[in-house]
Amino acid sequence: MxxxxxxxxxxxxxxxxxxxxxxxxxxxxxxxxxxxxxxxxxxxxxxxxxxxxYKRLFHYGSGLPTYLFNTTVVSLVTVCVTVVVTTLGGYAVARFSFPGKNLLFLVTLAILMVPYTTILVPLYVLLGWIGLQNSLIGLGLVLAMFQLPFGLFMMRNSFEALPVELEEAALIDGCTPTGVLRRVLLRGVAPGMVTVALFSFLAAWNEFVAPLIFLTDGAKFTLPVALFNLQSGSLGSVDFGALQSGVVTAAVPCVVVFLLLQRYYVRGFTSGALKG
Amino acid sequence: MLSLSPARTRSGGAPSPPPPARRDGSPLRRGHRRLAALYAAPMAAIVAVLFVVPLGLMVWMSFNHWPLLGASAPNGVVNYRALSDPLFLHALVFTLKYTVVTTVVLSLVAFGLALLVQEGRRGVGLFRTVFFLPSAVGLASASLLFYGLFNTGSSPLNAVIRFLVGGDVDWLGSSGNALYSTVGMITWRFAGFYMLILMTGLHAIDPMLYEAARTDGAGWWQIMRRVTLPLLRPTLALMMVLSVTGSLLAFDQFFILTGGRHGTATIVVDIYREAFLSQDLGRAAAVSVAILVGLIVINGAQLRLLRRGGR
Known part of the structure; x- marks a missing residue:
């Protein structure tokens, strides 16, 4: 040939x-x-x-708007907490030395080693003690914790990829580290922040087992848990039409966000953050 | 817009570059130790309260009689009897079987996809996006989606089967059927994700090596065995660890598709039952501790095996 x-x-x-x-x-x-x-x-x-x-889905249980609102709250808490905490933490770890730095880095990465479903039972008890059981904020905080290892790694790499000269000049001119972060560095690490936000949004919006365990009040359910109830609540006579419209409703935001931001998603792989 | 191409992102296709030399020793920064600790404080607080404390609590709970409601009391190692419970043993065997089948099928499909779309051709970005798209759908949503696909008479899946074998197939009706149906669903959901990981690894291989091998007269299979696979070893290790860990901890897919019926309860479904149906958090904690130890051993062994094989 x-x-x-x-x-x-x-x-x-x-x-x-x-x-x-x-x-x-x-x-x-x-x-x-x-x-x-x-x-x-x-x-x-x-x-x-x-x-x-979609009309039947709209009126199912506490109503679709409630479930969408709950899921949005959890996702917002997770994304905001993850991005703010890992940006500050990544800055500290990448650019400064402070007591306990290595310990913090190692323990945070250890979250990756501990399979997360195994610590949900003690977390359930702990959230009860601190009054965050059956709370969307508590759920968001737990989900943010599971995003910290990836986020910290991503943000540390983002800060380390920036040249130090600009920052040193600003420090010599009397700018405080916080000012340097806000005025000089934030723009440079913004793509990393978008990547972290994207990963934590997809994880939080779709999370199933944690809300299944932590949320006990039907009016606080997130969309995946509500859809599960729609499927399992009435054994034998599942409303497949409403279920399918629910699956579409849950998937559309993720698909749209992914299509818009896929460049940032791929960064999460190439930056080596996944390799821990 | 639709180009899922790692090589074109700003950080380049290379795997994590070695971190540059530490810059924290400069006199400019030495004065800011306290401030830096302050920046790291929120992270430390979350890690301590929501990770370290629960981890300790898990171990402590496993040595206590700890009902879902009511007071707890130490009870020695009684909870660890849950590990010899026939239900747990059955779940363990089923989970291991599922893990082996899923990891093999998923690795082969993902590797095939990665080889297919690794080269830059017209329109390849669109295919990458399409293969990845199921991974943007949540696992629970994907399970509910397939629940509809398996269980409605009008679904094209059932129409095709009726045409082929002349009757209906109960996709989730027996242990074997449910296992393979679930593996099919998981492959659909995760193949694109692992494809992306493998593609990143493939792009990190120097094209000169292929060129050299071809000049020396090596065929496709020889290049695959002598160049691609050995150099891909770290990426393969990452995929193995992720897939094995994910499968051993499978919950959503079986909880939603079968509810653990027909002997398809996995270990995590077993933990859920101990904790919230039998309302015995102590036993659930004991099983959790055992799984944690088991996973650390398995992952350590996998990494060591793959690393040693590489030398």
Whole structure:
């Protein structure tokens, strides 16, 4: 076989294989999206298009707005706490020496070593002691804690990648370290902060087992837990239409955020932060 | 916009560069020790209260009779009898089986995908995005999605099966069916994620090495065995550790798809049952301690094995 023809055959092989696989990967999502707006359940009787599934989901339990609000609160707490804490901590670890620095770094990384489902039972007891059981804030704090190792690593690397000269000049001019951070460094580490925010948002929005254990009041459930109740609460007669519209509702924010910020997502892999 | 290409991001395709020399010794910074400690204080507080204390509490709870409600009292090692409970042993065996099957299937699929999309071609970014997209969907949502896919008569999955075998298949109705259905779902959900990790590793390999091997007359298989796989070893190790740990701690998928019926309860489902159905937090803590120790041993062994094999 001549070389150009060989290349053409390879190229055709690549595109046909990839397209077939792409269809396979997209099909579960596309089917769920379609059947949430099409069919007898969705159209409320006929066999056309309709939003009856979403209407039933809207009024399920405490109502979809409540669940969306709860999930948003948890995600916001997790993202804000993770970004602020790891930016300050990353700055301190990357640029200064202070007592207990190595210990803090090691113990934070040890969070990665400890499988997180195993410490949920003691966390449940502990949150009860400090009055944060059945609390969206408490849940957000716990989820933020699990994001600290990745965040600290990411932010430390971000600070270390910046040249020190600018900062030294500002310090010599009498700027305080806090001023340097705010006026000089923050712009440089902003991409790292977006990466940390993205990872913690996806984790918090989708978290299932922690809210399942920590939240006991139905009006405080997050969307994944509410959807689980929708599926398991009525054994035998699951409302698949409402369930599918719920899955779509839960997935759309993540897919959109990911598509918009995927460059930052990939940074999380290439910066070596995942390698711990 | 749709280019998932690590090589083009600002930090470059290279794996973590060695950290530059410490700069904390400069006289300018020495005066700010207290301030630096202050910056790190929120992190230290969260780590101490929400990680170190619960870790200690977990060990302490495992030596106490600790009901979900009511007072606790020390009871020695009685809780550790949970480890010889037939339900736990069954969960352990099932979890190990699931871990082996998932890790093998997922690694092969992810590696195939990574090889497919590693080269820069027109439109390859779009394929990378599509393969990754399921990973943006939460695991619980993905499980609920497949619950619908498996259980509705109108789903195309069931239509195809009816066409092929002439009858319905109960995807989750037996231990074996549920295991393989779940592995299929997990592969769909995680293949793109591991593809991205492997792709990062593949891009870090110097193209000159391939060039040299080809000049020496090495075929595709020889290049794969002698160049790609050995150099990919650290990335493969990372993928193995993540996949094994994730599978040993599987919860969402089985809790949602089968509720642990048909003997598909995993270890973490067992912990959940001990804690919140039997309402015995002490026994749940004892199982947690055992899993923690087990995982540290397994991951340590995996890393050592892969590192030694590399030399």
């Amino acid at each position: 001549s070389r150009p023809r060989h290349r053409a055959a390879r190229s055709a092989g690549f595109y046909s294989t990839s397209t077939a696989l792409a269809v396979l990967f997209l099909f579960p999502m596309v089917w769920t999206l379609l059947s949430s707006v099409h069919g007898r359940q969705a159209s409320g009787g006929g066999n056309g298009w309709g939003i009856a599934d």
